[in-house]
Amino acid sequence: MAPRSRSLALAALGSAAAYAAWSRYRAARPAALPPALPGRRERLDTARAGGVSLYGSAEAEGTPLLLVHSINAAASAYEVRPLYLHYRTRRPVYALDLPGFGFSERSRRLYTPRLMVEAIHAVAGTIRARHGGVPLDAVALSLSAAYLARAVLERPDAYRSLGLISPTGFDARLSGEGPPDGHRGRDGVRDALDVPILGRALFDALVSRPSMRFFLQKTFGSARIDEGLLEYDQATAHQPGAEHAPFCFVAGHLFPTDTTRLYEDLRLPVWMIHGERGDFVDFHRAPRFADRPNWRIERLPTGAFPHFERPDAVTARYDAFLAAITAPPA
Secondary structure, eight states, rough: OOHHHHHHHHHHHHHHHHHHHHHHHSSOOOOOOOOSSSSSEEEEEETTTEEEEEEEEEESSSSSEEEOOOOOOOOOOGGGHHHHHTTTTOOOEEEOOTTEEEEEOOOOOOOOOOHHHHHHHHHHHHHHHHHTOEEEEEEEEEEEEHHHHHHHHHHGGGGGEEEEEESSSSSTTTTOOOOOOOBBBHHHHHHHOOOOTHHHHHHHHTTTTHHHHHHHHHHHTSSSOOOOHHHHHHHOOOOOHTTTTHHHHHHHTTSSSHHHHHHHOOOOOOOEEOOOSSSSOTEEEETHHHTSSTTHHHHHHHHHHHHHHHHHHHHHHHHHHHHHHHHHOO
């Protein structure tokens, strides 16, 4: 190696080591994560998904509603906050932190769709046991829509209806008719990312405030993001172990191979809503489901999180869907 090249390589290595050291010892990380939602928060010790955090507000009567957040570098139950706040005075409402996020277990392990489905099974079972075993209504965001769809197919008696907000799997890239219950993970990518100290340094750069604002603007399709969501994303992404699930996300382990098949097999009432702006609004395969009698598909002039931008419109449409499926026959 030429002297100049050797000097540049050593300088780059030194910079990487310095940044890793700063990330390890100097990067600001909150000592405690505040709750994402009001109400009771508890930790369920599950056999297959580890410790799972569950928020609940059960003062009102009615059919319980389960809300499931999306998957990204800083996901948490805060992503369903507008829906949770709206419904907590109208019916029992619950929201979980999926494994690897929020207050749930963030251990260094392989995070896959199966792990997420097991967490949903455990939470749904707990909720039903507290409400006389009645079937639930459930709503999921983005990639988690596929996990919820699988949970519904595996335990159809546990659910009355399924809501999908900006669900993944209706574009050419992430639709799937591959092996059932599989994932798109590349172990080599995850191993390269998940290197102690250096991996955390890389993650800290990924979830820096400018980077996080950039990705939220892509999600909202606008510079007018929800600032409360940004602040909570900052807090949750700088907790110990926060990098493990996102590394599996980046490496593909959290993307199912059979998403399209899951949606096609659904027989219970399905409500789907999505936006029109931003980087996550490709739903060109949605028309194949629009004519199905159990599906209702709607859209709003928003980004991928319409419940943050137009909460009244989203809840009104969802309530109309539920009223239609529960109305007595004419």
